[in-house]
Amino acid sequence: MSWAAHEFENYFIQKHAGVKISFLGLAIGTLSPDLFTKSFVYRSDDPAMFHRGWPGVGFSHSLIFGVAFALLVLWATRSRSWSLGILIGQWAHVFTDVADTAGVMPFFPFSTEPVTISMWRHAASEGPYGDAAAYYSSLGGMWDLFWLVLLILVARRTLTADYFRTTILPADPRAWAWLHRRTRLGERGLLTLYRGLCFYGAGRMVSWFLYARFGARTPFQPLWNGPSYLTSYNDLSDAGALEVVWRTTLGGILFAGFLWMIWRLIGARLWRRGVDPPLVERNRTFF
Amino acid sequence: MPDSPSREALAWAAAFVAYVALGYWTKGLVLNWIIGPLFPLFVLILIPQALGGRNSR
Numbered sequence: 001m002s003w004a005a006h007e008f009e010n011y012f013i014q015k016h017a018g019v020k021i022s023f024l025g026l027a028i029g030t031l032s033p034d035l036f037t038k039s040f041v042y043r044s045d046d047p048a049m050f051h052r053g054w055p056g057v058g059f060s061h062s063l064i065f066g067v068a069f070a071l072l073v074l075w076a077t078r079s080r081s082w083s084l085g086i087l088i089g090q091w092a093h094v095f096t097d098v099a100d101t102a103g104v105m106p107f108f109p110f111s112t113e114p115v116t117i118s119m120w121r122h123a124a125s126e127g128p129y130g131d132a133a134a135y136y137s138s139l140g141g142m143w144d145l146f147w148l149v150l151l152i153l154v155a156r157r158t159l160t161a162d163y164f165r166t167t168i169l170p171a172d173p174r175a176w177a178w179l180h181r182r183t184r185l186g187e188r189g190l191l192t193l194y195r196g197l198c199f200y201g202a203g204r205m206v207s208w209f210l211y212a213r214f215g216a217r218t219p220f221q222p223l224w225n226g227p228s229y230l231t232s233y234n235d236l237s238d239a240g241a242l243e244v245v246w247r248t249t250l251g252g253i254l255f256a257g258f259l260w261m262i263w264r265l266i267g268a269r270l271w272r273r274g275v276d277p278p279l280v281e282r283n284r285t286f287f
Numbered sequence: 288m289p290d291s292p293s294r295e296a297l298a299w300a301a302a303f304v305a306y307v308a309l310g311y312w313t314k315g316l317v318l319n320w321i322i323g324p325l326f327p328l329f330v331l332i333l334i335p336q337a338l339g340g341r342n343s344r
Contacts (some may be wrong), residue, residue: 031320079331128315185332192328200323203303207310207318 001051001121002096002207003135007201008031008147009092015155016169017088019277022172025073025082027197029089032069033060035095042131047124048234052102054112061097062108063255066090066282071266080170080274099143101225110258111251113244114236118225119143123235125152133216137227141212144205151198159198164191173277300332 006089017026028035037057044050052058059065067085074083097104103116115133120143123134135141157163165187169176176190185193212218221227306326310318316321 027297071310089298131315173289185328189328192332193324196324196327197328199299199303199306200320204318204323206307207314210307210311212315 001032001100001102001124001135002093002140002143003132004144004201004205005096005147006093007197008144008151009096010089010199011151011158011224012147012155013088013092015158017084018169019167020081021085021088022079022081022175023085023168023194024175025070025079025085026089029066029086029091030188032086032090032095033065036060042128043258048102048122049236051124052097052104052114053236054105054108058105058112058114059108061094061104061106063091063094063106064108064258066094067259067262071262071270074270074274078274079172079174080271080276082175083274099245100140101233107248107251107255110254111247113239113247113251115248116235117242117264118233118235120226121230121232123230124166125232125234126230129211129216133212133218134227134230136205136209136212137218137220138220139222139224139226140211141205142222144201148202148205159195161191164194168194170277181225239270298331299327302327305330 007030008059010023010030014021014023015028037051037060040057041047049058050056052061063193066089069090070083070087073086074080094104094106098106098115099117100122101116101118101120102122103114103118105112106115120138120140121134123131126134146200151158159166179185179190179193183189213220219227219229221229222273225233239247306317306323317326
């Protein structure tokens with residue numbers, strides 16, 4: 001699994017999507033695959049299988065889960081920016097988690113074959129602290145750092161007050177106005193809340209890295225398929241590469257057909273009755 | 288939160304150091320997706336305000 005990368009990628013995506021997607025929707029979408037499942041993963045007899053496989057809650061790391069969640073939100077709220085944010089956020093989470101040995105089932109239920117590039121070992125079987133220590137002893141920690149550097153180099157403007165005022169608020173005026181009314185937070189407070197996810201990502205990255213080095217004292221092994229001090233790979237499939245490619249391709253084709261059908265039957269109708277934030281609200285001043 | 292950009296950056300840096308130290312010490316207690324994103328809001332806005340600091344809302 002990826003850790004802080006899931007926080008940083010939100011700002012990167014937001015920079016490219018601009019006012020088309022809600023940042024709050026995006027953040028919930030990114031969190032959604034682990035939101036209700038993560039705490040149960042560590043208590044499971046087979047954490048990797050439970051987390052990413054089938055049977056298990058691995059469907060939360062599939063593209064169809066994002067589609068269902070986004071359609072549900074579009075139906076309930078009519079907000080296009082929220083539904084698009086949730087879809088893109090959840091899909092980003094799925095693609096990011098391809099990197100560990102357990103992988104994800106992107107085209108579930110059409111293919112239950114895990115797709116992975118095995119950059120680092122899924123280590124939930126080590127318990128929450130062991131998992132953190134293993135992740136920040138492997139290329140996983142480097143993966144987080146890569147996303148932080150990318151955020152700083154490419155998308156640092158998304159953290160400015162000006163960007164918050166001109167893009168984040170106009171993309172989702174109703175939700176931010178609701179937060180403003182309910183919490184009585186002014187622009188500074190809401191900006192701090194917006195930046196909070198990046199702060200959390202950077203903070204937990206540094207804290208767990210320090211814990212791995214000075215608390216757990218695990219060896220730092222940022223090599224492919226590391227860390228090698230773990231005895232288990234937690235690879236969920238024993239299929240060969242060709243078999244994985246074949247099953248995944250077939251699953252992908254079936255998923256694409258399903259997506260087209262869902263769009264024709266439900267999606268297009270919901271999208272048409274959905275609304276973008278009205279311009280009058282976009283230009284409204286909350287504070 | 289302070290007005291000048293340099294003081295604001297300093298406040299964020301101090302909050303970050305405090306969060307990392309707390310995180311190292313308490314681990315999952317603050318290093319979670321509920322406390323983590325809300326930490327700067329509490330430390331930089333709400334607590335100073337509750338302590339009678341400058342009205343930053």
